[in-house]
Amino acid sequence: MKKSLLIFTLVLILSTLIHHKVIAAEHEHHHEVNEAKLSLNDGHKWPIDKSLHIGMNKIKIEIANNLSDIHHDQFSAEQYTVLATRLEAHLNFLFANCQLPPSADAQLHTLLAKVMQGVDNIKHSTNKKQGAVQIIQALRAYPVYFADTNWQSIQH
Template identity: 40%
Template sequence: MARVRNAVAANVPDYRQRGLSGEQATALASEIEQSVGYLFANCQLEPAADAALHGLLAQLLQGAAALRRDPAADDGMPSVLAALASYPRLFLDTQWRTLP
């Protein structure tokens, strides 16, 4: 999740100031998709935690798909940011940093 967080954090200033370019949105969507794929393949949690994580990962993938479709989509970056904001409420991760 830190990899997703870091990729999103690198794009937050541009997103908030002027929105993401098509190139930025596509690159971010690719990073999210690759990171989520890694988590699906390698993360082994207890069933309740796994279900919670899968919900967040699905939300991230939906946001990534929307970013690819339209960098300004209402269900793109806002969905990704909402998923990342939910993460520390669901998981105790002492190394997690909130987004700027």
Template identity: 35%
Template sequence: MNLTPRTAILALILGASSLSFAYASLASEAAHQHGSSTHALQLNAGEKWATDAPLRKAMGALNGAMQTSLPAIHDNQLGDAQYDQLAAQINDEAAYMVKHCKLAPEADAQLHLVIAELLAGADSMAGKTPGEARRNGAVKVLGALQTYAKYFADTSFDTIEH
């Protein structure tokens, strides 16, 4: 079987997330006896999750790229080649995060949810999601960036207002 780097990254993200969800579900059930778990992002006991330098670097780069492209996206002036470039940058930064970030397992599991949202947006931006406009992919990426800002402690990250 011949795996592309993107396929390998996605497999790692999904596999790690699945294991983390299983652990979180068991821990939650044991601690609270609720018997149900959710796959939604959560704060760390009411606080944002810790970040590390590689994560802040990658997310800052993505935030900057999206902020630069936002006027053209809003005006429906961003061409397919530019969407492809943004999608490639998202994939590259996601690969960088997976390779270099060293977060606690619980924070890592939360980050994987954000990365999955980024990758879904990148696929749409690259025209790989049938029936979905590339612009909708940009909206997904912007949502993932806002999610990151809401759930991760990164004082250098400026949320994009749009």
């Protein structure tokens, strides 16, 4: 029994250390991407695929459905937590399904890093509203750099 408990404890400690190391590496990667600037493809918008439109549209809908309450400071901490969880699910969908050419994908990662930073601020900052603003800014940049002919911008 003691041996099992010891092994379990060691595995738990190792997995925690590895998890924190991976998160730190991901944070560093996203920080570097976030510093990158979005650019056009020789003056043209980057191509998209269906999954990109779906994922970005779901992110937009989450923000748009809550925009009035966020804007008027009537969005609770619990609501921000739920919003962040939903936004993360949409980001995960994008990462799992988007199949863009490498150069377009690099631009998409630059844009999504801004969304991820917004989600991180919603989750961890005292100014959660600023996180939502960062996501709105990324949503406004999306149709400037990506050729999504079915995109309808947030009305605010």
